[in-house]
Amino acid sequence: MQxxxxxxxxIHYTLTNDAGEVLDSSKDxxxxxxxxxxxNIIAGLENALLGKQSGDSLKVSIEPADAYxxxxxxxxxxxxxxxxxxxxxxxxxxxxxxxxxxGGLQIVTIIGLxxxxxxxxxxxxxxxxxxxxDVNVVEVREATAxxxxxxxxxxxxxxx
Numbered sequence: 001m002q003x004x005x006x007x008x009x010x011i012h013y014t015l016t017n018d019a020g021e022v023l024d025s026s027k028d029x030x031x032x033x034x035x036x037x038x039x040n041i042i043a044g045l046e047n048a049l050l051g052k053q054s055g056d057s058l059k060v061s062i063e064p065a066d067a068y069x070x071x072x073x074x075x076x077x078x079x080x081x082x083x084x085x086x087x088x089x090x091x092x093x094x095x096x097x098x099x100x101x102x103g104g105l106q107i108v109t110i111i112g113l114x115x116x117x118x119x120x121x122x123x124x125x126x127x128x129x130x131x132x133x134d135v136n137v138v139e140v141r142e143a144t145a146x147x148x149x150x151x152x153x154x155x156x157x158x159x160x
Contacts (some may be wrong), residue, residue: 001140002053005037008153009049010138018130031138034151040152042067043145056137069126069132075122076111085117090118098122 003009010031015024035041036049043074044066046120048058064070084090091111100106112119147153 001142002051003049003137004051006143006148008012008139008141008143008147009034009036010140011049012136012138014134016132016134018132023126023131028099035143035147035153037079038151044131045075045135048133049135049137052137052140054137054140057135059132062131062133064128064130067129068126069125069128071128072118077120077122079120081118081120091112096120110128 001007005030010033012026012031013024014022016022032041034046036046039046042062044062044080047066048060048062052058052109074110081090084096090110092113094110095107096110098108098120106122108120108122109125110118111121143153
């Protein structure tokens with residue numbers, strides 16, 4: 001079976017940056033399982049996997065626009081330390097949930113501390129980066145009606 005919209009897909013992958021540093025990998029772990037076409041993985045990788053089948057391997061580079069987007073300087077803000085009430089110690093690299101402009105939630109990362117000023121970045125940590133994937137397709141199957149209704153693959157630990 002080939003990967004098509006609404007396929008349940010299992011892959012093993014290694015993700016590297018332009019410098020060749022490994023950023024993430026499913027090696028020595030369970031494969032990543034996702035629902036093709038549901039936006040469970042970045043668009044560029046999802047598009048590259050279309051038509052592949054169990055046993056196929058591919059190496060693909062994904063530009064920022066098809067991954068986590070370009071770096072958006074408007075998502076960097078300087079806040080007052082009192083916005084972090086209840087947090088005793090702040091440090092660069094800490095992440096927090098914050099209200100997004102669209103009313104949803106987003107993760108912000110502290111990128112700077114200067115007295116009572118805290119600089120946060122709402123960009124995804126991989127925004128602006130070209131990503132390189134080395135992928136092996138483990139399994140492709142039809143998604144169940146429940147998986148399609150919920151928009152993701154059901155597996156161990158799923159609460160549905």
